Amino acid sequence: MCQSIRHRGPDAIGTFFTENVSFGHSRLSIIDLNKISNQPMTTNDKNHHIVYNGEIYNFLEIKTELIKKGYCFKSKSDTEVVLYAYAEWGSDCLNKLNGMFAFAIHDKKKNLVFLARDRVGIKPLYYYHKLDRTIFSSEIKSILKYDKYEKEIDSGSLQNYFQFRYTPNENSLFKNIKKFPPGHYA
Numbered sequence: 001m002c003q004s005i006r007h008r009g010p011d012a013i014g015t016f017f018t019e020n021v022s023f024g025h026s027r028l029s030i031i032d033l034n035k036i037s038n039q040p041m042t043t044n045d046k047n048h049h050i051v052y053n054g055e056i057y058n059f060l061e062i063k064t065e066l067i068k069k070g071y072c073f074k075s076k077s078d079t080e081v082v083l084y085a086y087a088e089w090g091s092d093c094l095n096k097l098n099g100m101f102a103f104a105i106h107d108k109k110k111n112l113v114f115l116a117r118d119r120v121g122i123k124p125l126y127y128y129h130k131l132d133r134t135i136f137s138s139e140i141k142s143i144l145k146y147d148k149y150e151k152e153i154d155s156g157s158l159q160n161y162f163q164f165r166y167t168p169n170e171n172s173l174f175k176n177i178k179k180f181p182p183g184h185y186a
Contacts, residue, residue, distance in 0.1 A: 016040035016049050021106045021113060023051045041079050043087055044072065047108045050083045053138050054101030054123045062096055086114065091185055102138060114185065121182025128177050136180070143177055
């Protein structure tokens with residue numbers, strides 16, 4: 001799945017696995033070129049893990065606020081700031097973020113995965129959910145690599161695409177693969 005989106009981030013590929021959560025990330029290094037900023041990234045206490053795509057324009061201000069609250073940072077990346085902002089404020093961290101982003105955080109304590117997308121939807125996020133399995137990615141082609149996904153075109157979306165040159169709702173061109181809506185979290 002990561003190899004299928006290698007073009008999005010040729011600098012590093014990383015993975016994280018637990019009993020019921022797996023993350024993969026293909027990194028394009030922009031803000032902090034150090035390997036310590038590779039993803040998935042984990043908090044010092046190992047309770048939170050993140051995969052993130054985007055840029056937070058005010059991350060230095062948020063980082064300063066978190067340092068005053070006692071957080072210690074290893075990197076100069078905005079990824080680590082998003083991770084600790086969630087650790088401190090939970091879903092309310094989204095009220096602080098000014099930028100373009102799509103990310104997922106595994107919260108070990110709460111036994112959940114938190115997904116979020118920026119208000120305008122600049123950064124893409126697709127998902128597939130069936131029974132007890134949710135798969136998400138910045139590109140559909142990663143989801144198509146899932147061996148239990150039955151590839152099938154959504155004819156209504158295809159018609160919309162030919163008529164409007166895009167799919168105007170949450171559906172993608174593939175059945176059961178949805179676009180995560182802008183300005184939402186789950």
